[in-house]
Amino acid sequence: DQQVKQNSPSLSVQEGRISILNCDYTNSMFDYFLWYKKYPAEGPTFLISISSIKDKNEDGRFTVFLNKSAKHLSLHIVPSQPGDSAVYFCAARRIQGAQKLVFGQGTRLTINP
Amino acid sequence: NAGVTQTPKFRILKIGQSMTLQCTQDMNHNYMYWYRQDPGMGLKLIYYSVGAGITDKGEVPNGYNVSRSTTEDFPLRLELAAPSQTSVYFCASSLGVALETQYFGPGTRLLVL
Numbered sequence: 010d011q012q013v014k015q016n017s018p019s020l021s022v023q024e025g026r027i028s029i030l031n032c033d034y035t036n037s038m039f040d041y042f043l044w045y046k047k048y049p050a051e052g053p054t055f056l057i058s059i060s061s062i063k064d065k066n067e068d069g070r071f072t073v074f075l076n077k078s079a080k081h082l083s084l085h086i087v088p089s090q091p092g093d094s095a096v097y098f099c100a101a102r103r104i105q106g107a108q109k110l111v112f113g114q115g116t117r118l119t120i121n122p
Numbered sequence: 123n124a125g126v127t128q129t130p131k132f133r134i135l136k137i138g139q140s141m142t143l144q145c146t147q148d149m150n151h152n153y154m155y156w157y158r159q160d161p162g163m164g165l166k167l168i169y170y171s172v173g174a175g176i177t178d179k180g181e182v183p184n185g186y187n188v189s190r191s192t193t194e195d196f197p198l199r200l201e202l203a204a205p206s207q208t209s210v211y212f213c214a215s216s217l218g219v220a221l222e223t224q225y226f227g228p229g230t231r232l233l234v235l
Binding site: 060 | 155157178216218220223224225
């Protein structure tokens with residue numbers, strides 16, 4: 010039973026345009042959501058997060074939106090750059106407790122020059 | 123400050139062999155985690171620890187064992203390797219405070235033949 014889903018395995022975007030990556034979750038107990046970026050042969054690195062008391066969090070070119078009623082979050086990258094080409098994982102957890110992360114399957118983003 | 127380090131980087135095992143994947147962090151983090159990532163899939167939690175001497179099962183613990191005798195080290199043991207354990211293994215750590223993220227090591231690629 011996939012609690013966190015990323016339904017697009019891949020996304021291709023032109024350099025300078027907006028990249029939008031989507032994520033859905035089913036467990037209403039999740040109250041903290043994170044995006045990780047992963048390059049080949051490296052571990053995931055933290056990108057941006059949002060807690061359930063907010064609906065938007067911005068950090069430079071990256072913005073995460075949370076729609077709790079739809080159990081949906083999205084990551085916007087504007088403008089997209091070639092170095093953004095990577096696999097992006099959405100993850101969710103509870104703020105308290107052991108903070109175990111549940112990951113989506115990942116979306117491979119390719120930025121074309 | 124090396125962060126989270128994992129050894130070995132790559133290993134080939136024969137069915138039935140055993141091995142220990144090493145993980146060390148130098149950030150004085152309380153919480154540590156082991157995940158596995160199968161091709162095209164997200165990361166799944168194997169075991170986690172919220173402090174020295176305390177460990178618990180994650181989503182996919184079968185075939186693995188862990189111990190946490192020090193804050194820094196969290197080794198993962200495979201007793202009887204099976205082809206289904208072919209995967210990339212990531213260790214992660216975090217402080218354990220509410221909105222803290224997890225920091226990942228570079229991963230160990232394991233092939234069981």
